[in-house]
Amino acid sequence: MKLSDFDFRLPEDLIATRPAQPRSSARLLVADRDGISDQHVFDLPNWLRPGDRLVLNDTRVIPARLNGRRHRDSAQGPVSAAIEATLLDPQADGTWAALIKPLKKVKIGEEITFSPLLSARLTGVSDGQAYLQFNLSGDDFDAALEKAGAMPLPPYIAAKRPADEQDKTDYQTIWARNSGAVAAPTASLHFDDDLMQALADRGVTFTHVTLHVGAGTFLPVKVEDVTTHKMHAEWGRVSAEAATEIKATKAAGNRVIPVGTTALRLIESAARSGQIQPWEGETDIFIYPGFKFHVTDALMTNFHLPKSTLLMLVSALAGQDRVKEIYDHAVAQKYRFFSYGDASLLIP
8 A cells, every 4th residue: 555545636725724604614525325415514414314423522722832032141141042832742740742943042951931921941852852841830821821822723724824813713623622732623623503503403412532633643654655654642532421422322323423533533542342432542543444443434524635644544434446536526626625624524
């Protein structure tokens, strides 16, 4: 299975830099056994059945991108340097792993000031990754970060424009509650209160799980034999209540449909025994064609990057030839791609 098998041509102008407004007005490509249908996200209730269960990732994206300054005394007097930090994940010792630019401008033990309230000391560096000890913790840290930080937009959006205050709303799901992600579960960004009510009226049920999406979700696959690719690890939890709800839906003969690849990866991690169980920990599950799904019956997801692990995941669910057909259609019909783009509903 070669990396080139998952390549396709994507015109640059199809990369969305802002989401549809309102959220549920985004387009929805529905692919089922009857073919491909061009819809909108607000049409989703028409494609689901009473008893279907949507699995939703309730992680909350933190404003993980920080701009600050490093101050230092020199022979010429006080000097400073502009520093950009992107937080990655908290460590057991209370520090944060982060990417710092330019890392060479900061020495171990030096402090970076991000705002009048928020600063951090560089405590270590490993494999190009920095470790920061902040001056605040708990709710005080969260409040200061909310004011000082910007949303960590994906590279393909950040290359086109900087993050702004609107992204703090746009790049967060309406049910986000457990802080820890540095990337959004983007298929979930299409849901608003009106759509949730319409789905509930249809008899669709909901289960919340948590997977803290990491920056590694954007890492490119660099090996030609995709089966040798090493996935990044992300922390997740499927509660006993969530496992029971999903198990009951399967037992009743109804469909379990994760919203987004993150929710899918998590529930399949929790079901490696063949049946879903309560689960908590780090998962580096890599799903590519040939994978045996134990829980997932369909998937709602956005359109993914060429040669990405997420494109391999949807190919595992829907079939490689089918996904090529779907993506050719999406490009031809000018669907909007990636995190702020349109959505698809894949029903194998």
